[in-house]
């Protein structure tokens with residue numbers, strides 16, 4: 341993955357975190373507290389999708405880590 345693609349990916353993740361979750365079919369959202377090694381407690385959003393009998397779970401990353409990553413990428 342090149343830098344610009346990664347910047348877009350990280351930006352999108354941050355934007356998703358700032359927006360309310362989109363209601364989707366077969367999808368359940370759950371907010372829980374998670375702990376980042378570097379930034380402490382943050383609200384993690386857990387998305388569970390039931391698709392074709394399989395459960396897919398995605399968890400959001402620490403927003404502070406994402407912001408840092410973005411500024412690092414932009415400086416590179």
Ligand SMILES: [Zn+2]
Nearest residue numbers: 376379402405
């Ligand atoms: Zn963090």
